[in-house]
Amino acid sequence: MTFFTFTFYAFALILVFAGLRVITTRNPVHAALWLVLSFFTAAAIWILLQAEFLAITLVLVYVGAVMVLFLFVVMMLDVNFDSLRRQFRSYLPQGVIVGALVLLEMTLAVVSSAIGAAQIAPPLPTGSNTKALGSLLYVDYVYPFEIAAVVLLVAIIAAITLTHRKRKATRYQDPAVQANVRREDRVRIVQMPAEKSET
Amino acid sequence: MAFAENLLAVLPEVVILTSAALILIVDLFIDDERRHITYWLTQLALLIAACVTLKTTQLDIVKAFHNMVVDDMLADLLRMTSFVAVSLMLFYSRSYLLARGLFRGETFVLTLFVLLGIQVIISGNSFLTLYLGVELMSLSLYALVALEKERSGPAEASMKYFVLGALASGVLLYGMSMVYGATGTLDIDLVARAILAKQGNSLLLTFGLVFVVSGVAFKLGVVPYHMWIPDVYDGAPTAITLLIGTAPEFAGFALTLRLLSGALQGLAIDWQGMLIILSLLSMVLGNVVAIAQSSIKRMLAYSTIAHMGFMLMGFLAADLNGYSAAMFYTVTYVLTSLVSFGMIMVLSRIGFEADRLDDFKGLNQRSPWWAFIMLLVMFSLAGIPPTVGFYAKFTVIEAAINAGFLWLAVVAVVTSLIGAFYYLRIVRLMYFEDPVDRSPLETRADARTLLSANGLLLLLLGILPQPLMGICVIALTQSNFL
Numbered sequence: 001m002t003f004f005t006f007t008f009y010a011f012a013l014i015l016v017f018a019g020l021r022v023i024t025t026r027n028p029v030h031a032a033l034w035l036v037l038s039f040f041t042a043a044a045i046w047i048l049l050q051a052e053f054l055a056i057t058l059v060l061v062y063v064g065a066v067m068v069l070f071l072f073v074v075m076m077l078d079v080n081f082d083s084l085r086r087q088f089r090s091y092l093p094q095g096v097i098v099g100a101l102v103l104l105e106m107t108l109a110v111v112s113s114a115i116g117a118a119q120i121a122p123p124l125p126t127g128s129n130t131k132a133l134g135s136l137l138y139v140d141y142v143y144p145f146e147i148a149a150v151v152l153l154v155a156i157i158a159a160i161t162l163t164h165r166k167r168k169a170t171r172y173q174d175p176a177v178q179a180n181v182r183r184e185d186r187v188r189i190v191q192m193p194a195e196k197s198e199t
Numbered sequence: 200m201a202f203a204e205n206l207l208a209v210l211p212e213v214v215i216l217t218s219a220a221l222i223l224i225v226d227l228f229i230d231d232e233r234r235h236i237t238y239w240l241t242q243l244a245l246l247i248a249a250c251v252t253l254k255t256t257q258l259d260i261v262k263a264f265h266n267m268v269v270d271d272m273l274a275d276l277l278r279m280t281s282f283v284a285v286s287l288m289l290f291y292s293r294s295y296l297l298a299r300g301l302f303r304g305e306t307f308v309l310t311l312f313v314l315l316g317i318q319v320i321i322s323g324n325s326f327l328t329l330y331l332g333v334e335l336m337s338l339s340l341y342a343l344v345a346l347e348k349e350r351s352g353p354a355e356a357s358m359k360y361f362v363l364g365a366l367a368s369g370v371l372l373y374g375m376s377m378v379y380g381a382t383g384t385l386d387i388d389l390v391a392r393a394i395l396a397k398q399g400n401s402l403l404l405t406f407g408l409v410f411v412v413s414g415v416a417f418k419l420g421v422v423p424y425h426m427w428i429p430d431v432y433d434g435a436p437t438a439i440t441l442l443i444g445t446a447p448e449f450a451g452f453a454l455t456l457r458l459l460s461g462a463l464q465g466l467a468i469d470w471q472g473m474l475i476i477l478s479l480l481s482m483v484l485g486n487v488v489a490i491a492q493s494s495i496k497r498m499l500a501y502s503t504i505a506h507m508g509f510m511l512m513g514f515l516a517a518d519l520n521g522y523s524a525a526m527f528y529t530v531t532y533v534l535t536s537l538v539s540f541g542m543i544m545v546l547s548r549i550g551f552e553a554d555r556l557d558d559f560k561g562l563n564q565r566s567p568w569w570a571f572i573m574l575l576v577m578f579s580l581a582g583i584p585p586t587v588g589f590y591a592k593f594t595v596i597e598a599a600i601n602a603g604f605l606w607l608a609v610v611a612v613v614t615s616l617i618g619a620f621y622y623l624r625i626v627r628l629m630y631f632e633d634p635v636d637r638s639p640l641e642t643r644a645d646a647r648t649l650l651s652a653n654g655l656l657l658l659l660l661g662i663l664p665q666p667l668m669g670i671c672v673i674a675l676t677q678s679n680f681l
Contacts, residue, residue: 143267144267150315151338154339157312162342162346
């Protein structure tokens, strides 16, 4: 067993273990942290396959951004995960069937077409694949790339316009006005003659 | 090819994108009273883009950005017509937008992005560019339709438009992916070459063609992919309906031309059959259902369906005569649509949409001049000489007969006769009925002049159609659509 194979199996074991912990741990924050570990390990496996650009993207996007957002959501929304977990047993049969089918399909695909190492395209002979991807995106496909960027800009403008305009009927708070309020605005002291008792 | 030369091929697009971004920033620092600065900046951007297009027009076909873009005579001509259409749309709808609180920076910026999408489609030479152009145009349009929030109609129309539009984009993309699977390339020239050399799985190609034609048919709004047109035309604010009904038609025409005649010319026999069905159904359904409408916007929507069916009849001849007739038809139809929706906005005012047929009652007594302009529009839509609609219909029918589709031409004539009924009904309402509403019609001087000129142009082009027809033929010949 070479060192390469050893590292692969080590990472694979950690990945499978972390994946299992994601669904078995009771604390949602812990589950999110285990998910971070599994993303990180998957990135390490990609680096073993010399796909360093994908690996870095996975770490930056998923570990760096998506999971942080996810943690925020978990902490802020106070979802009761125990009640979600209660139906675990009733979903188990379907889950097992789907899992078994996925496993079967993967086995069939690997065995029948013998999609071994031979058919996977070897890594690019020269330079890094980050450079190759960059030259594809920013040289060959720069025009569609720019147009796609404009599509995103339109999406931002549209989203802000459609949701962020104040409508007349909407009720909203203005903290500045609330903070600047004086006693005279709210309380009016009225001088009234004391009522005489009837007795 | 140097980067500067690449940019030269898409200079009009660069101008529109840069000015849209600049206007977006400038608009931030303008208060509502001085919003007209944004408006005039938008018009200025259109003017600069038009000048740049005129300046960079040449006879050669230039491919840029690794064959993603083509800059030929056809692209330049359609860009010019789109600039004119969008500029006129802004002139006509200024008062309407002001009255409805839509006179905002976003309206103008999104309109510029619609235009950018149209330009990307017009100059697209790859499935990827064409698709991105379609998405850019459609996304901006969905947002524009929903801009007005005081009424519930626009939001509903936008939702319908968005859901159906997303479905159509998916269908178009699926078709493109199958053609890619069969030919192994997204480049329109290479796809055409591969198909002519009989490479690739022909079953896969045919399936891809069906999906591509369906996607294109949706964007054009022909039967049976027309469901969105009446709802969106009716629900959207009239200014936006005017935008949807005009410049995007050029994009639809260019998309059809670049995809079917450019990339899939080798499958012309197959797509001719499909277009016959689309064209036939659109002409029949559009003209018959339009009779039953009481809203003028819905009536014009069904009329659009019928007219797009008519345009496809020219297209399916699949030769220079057919393409030039279809192009002439598209250009003149857009010119006519500009006036018809512009007239609805002339009649509307704050809190009053003027979108029912009855609102046109007795227009002759209120304003003989506007009644005359509307008369020209209705005659042109019905195809009555000497307006341009007659010549446009005539050339399309001629092209169809020359290509051997005599029976289809007969159907077209019969459906046009049916169509004349509801167009002439408006003329009757205007001249032979008493007005329900006698409030004076107020329009801005610039809109009044341009709308009148645009209306008279329908008459002028009807008498002298040859120059415009000549330009269409030259543009198509120089761009190798023979």
